[in-house]
Amino acid sequence: MHDRNLLSEDTSKRPFEWHLFVPKFYTVLRQGYSWTDLRHDAIAGLTVAIVALPLAMALAIASGATPDKGLITAIIAGFLISALGGSRFQIGGPTGAFVVVVFDVISRHGYDGLIVATIIAGFLLIIAGFLRLGTFIKYIPQPVVTGFTTGIAVIIFSSQMNAFFGFGIEGLSADVLGEWQTYFANLDRIDPTTLALAAGTLALIIILRIYAPKAPGFLIALTMGAGIATLFGVQVATIGSQFGELPHFLPMPSLPEFNISEIPELLPSALTIAFLAGVESLLSAVVADGMTGRRHRSNCELVAQGIANMTSGFFGGLPATGAIARTATNIKSGGRTPVSGMLHAVFLLLIMLLFAPLAVYIPLACLAAVLVIVAWNMSELDRFVQFLSAPIGDRLVLVSTFLLTILVDLTVAIEVGVVMAALIFMHRMAGAVKVATHISLIEEDHDDLSDPSAKNYTPGHGLPEEIETYEITGPFFFGTVSLLIDVLERIDVTSKVIILRMRNVPMIDATGMAALSDFITRSHSKGRVVILSEPQPSTLKLLNQLKKEKAGTPLYFTARFEEAKNLALDNLSGLP
Template sequence: MLKNLPPLAPFRPRLLNDLKGYNSEKLAKDMGAGATVGIVALPLAMAFAIASGLKPEAGLWTAIIAGFIISALGGTSVQIGGPAGAFIVIVYGIVERYGVANLLISTASAGVLLFLLGLFRLGTLVRYVPVSVVIGFTNGIAVLIGLSQVRDLLGLDIAKMPADFFSQISTIAQHIASFNLYAFGLGAVCVAGLFVWPRLWAVDSQFRRQLDKIETVSALRATSRLPAPVVALISLSLLAWALSLPVETIGSRFGGIPQGAPAFALPDFSWETVKMLVTPTLTIALLGAIESLLCARVADQLGDAPKHDPNQELMAQGIANTVVPFFGGMPATGTIARTVTNIRSGAVSPVAGMVHALTLAAVVLLAAPLAAHIPLAVLAGVLMFVAWNMGEWREFGRLKQFSNHYRIMMVSTFLVTIVFDLTVAVELGLVLAVVFFVRRQSGIFRADAISRNSQQITFRLYGSLFFGAVAKIDPIVAEVEASPTPVNVMLDATQLISLDTTGLDALEQLHKAVHKRGGHLGMVGLNEQPKSLMERSGFAAQLHTFK
């Protein structure tokens, strides 16, 4: 029996292939790209952790440890792993409901599940999630991320934000009187700067053209290589510190970031706890699989590297998420923004991702005390920008171009993600996708009468006769039962593509009706699949052969 099972996916990281023919030129490219992405990851990792209800070091060490493991063991050449914006809402809800300790257990359990998905070659199943569902929950998560940052962006005096949508709106409205103009100013300048900075240094920008006319601006031109989030983080933190602005910082809320590696600690595992955490575990695993493989597909389209191995990528994601909780980390997955930065910076192999993790570790170990001066309003501005870029807002304007089925799936997934949670939204989206698919397929099947006389009626079957289409056989049964004389029925099955057991049962009921009236049922032109099912069930032997 075991011999009939499909083989397990081989564990072979892409790094092993990419190291063949690796040379100093490729190393230089990977070093440069990795260092750039490591700097970009610094503000994002802290912002994602804080927005998730965790300490900033949880995001930093997740980016370091998980980022290194995912690059070293993954199935892509240039993907960067780490904490992602898509997890913010999920993690915050789990922390609020179950606590940080149970978040670690859920993350580790999700890691085991992700590894098994890859091991049993189920990575391709993620591609079966309809794009309308993916866009719906992605836009919903973006809205929730933006809403979660209103407190810090406005500098509101709120001790703790609730997890659900309507409670957050109510809490913000109740504390709007504590609005801090200085915090809002820093956050607004941060958002504006993130939009302006890359456009300022674009090759075709007017600023760049005027700058190229000046000869002694090499130092200024070099700053164009700095990522916008890093420029905003450093400049606005210095401004707030120099002017002693009355805004909340990482130091005032969290006491800073420890200057040292996190300690290894075992979460308090128990079978009862794992059973209680089934829903958050499935949510983390589902979102992690979707995000990582979507990111890998984006990397395939942008880069020249070989196509990703989805099963190996899931196994690497699983190992990373299993290990990270033992160091107090949060869920990790593939990150599109950092992956795109990695590709555009010239990365050619997973070595770049490993360098990104080492660069980030060096910055954390050497400059951790400086992070205490970072205003939370600036990190909120960074996340507002991330949320805006994360959402595919143009898809709402394009809805009129698509079918009602597409619109219903996308809008319902979007709304349910906001009002309830991601798991319910994806479940609803998949159920709607199945219902609409069945409806479309049942509409394709038809049974047309092509000849009729007093002794025989011939019908031609088109499409797939399955559980969603069997009602279309009922009119034939009704016609046979209404006939005052025996009638033979011939079914032309040359256009019948497939048949399921419910469809077979409908044909058997038709056979009984015909036989009861003293007639015969025959079929011609059977294709391979319907013929095989009918022979295995014994129904084929009951059919009459007309001369």
């Protein structure tokens, strides 16, 4: 017969799983680290350092900071991300995703404001890691990610045209449309020498990528550009003329002077930095897993990102995250363990100590060419075009996020994109939920003139007419409850027993449970008995709570449908 004590579960709390936060570096040392591993890691670390050197300086300049800030970030944050992170191959440092938000924070709150926002973002990432939110961050819809990264790519590309063409425009508008209006209004100010140097650098990088893909194209192109400009006395803007000589040492850690009342103003930017750092670092770790067959620990990675960003802020650096391109370079160069990422930071430090004075000769036009390539890589044009042929909902999310990133604000773009994706997902899930005769709820709509008690469904399974049997298929969540309850409320008035089969309900949220509770209460007020049949283990906790709330009322649970039928017949025979 039926089992009224069907629902039981282990409600004990899981212990804090500290081992999930143990860095991969410790795991590697515990498993054994050989001289062969060190040799491979050293080669990979040096290769990545050569790639990261020009990128760190170029991204810092594009962000409205000085080039040394990029180097500090790559050294400090890069070392800590590898040493403390949950991925064997992650390479951390400044990335293009931060350019827009960093530039905005510096323009509004100054560089001290950026440091405070970076430290707050790091703290938020640590909290997110310990709350185990890394799993959820990985589920950010891809159209949202592609939309804002492509938008950022457009912004970076547009911002570099001033240096690429040698306009020399001061106080350039911060928005893309304003920039291009200014460019077209000043075509007569294009400097042919600067344009030739930038175009030559760009062409050399592309040629090296095609014919010598393993060569450090960025560094070679910058070196040749600086050499040509110096040897031939070409008069173009350089790092030296714009920023002076770079420091060849790391600064001492310190906190900037700030008023605590400014924190609420910086919090939105800190949240954006934390979000970008979390998403991009976990995307990079997933890419590394796909290339190597290994698995990263997402929450450990978030904690490491948080510590790295806080420390970078204390040293006066920029926000940092896992860099997909540099991580891939690390793997392709033979990196085996987090030591390669740590060595990449050490090599950058040595380069900074020994060769920083030479950076003053690098033309800004050559760095602009590097950032044009960075923007092209970020744009993911092939994926963007691919999503344009996706279902209309995904296209809407993609285009909206892209346009909002360019025309409004990155934070707004992410918020709107995620909300739109969630609403579209709920719409799809609501359309997937069916009751009894598999009539889609999303299509169920009735006028106010028809008899609401008209019978819409016919009882089955050879049971008497007084027993209604309905099967719910799909998640019972807040996006579907109103539609589902509307269907159930149109049950025939002659029904005395209602069997709800729940074997295909994978989840019930609090709103769904509240609606189900209200339905049971209304059914009982009309003298009906309700039987919930075949609930899944994933719904047991909430159903247990419901059973306690409805103690003393004719509500039953059964593990099998045959038990529900027999119980319904028993109750029917006992009803007046």
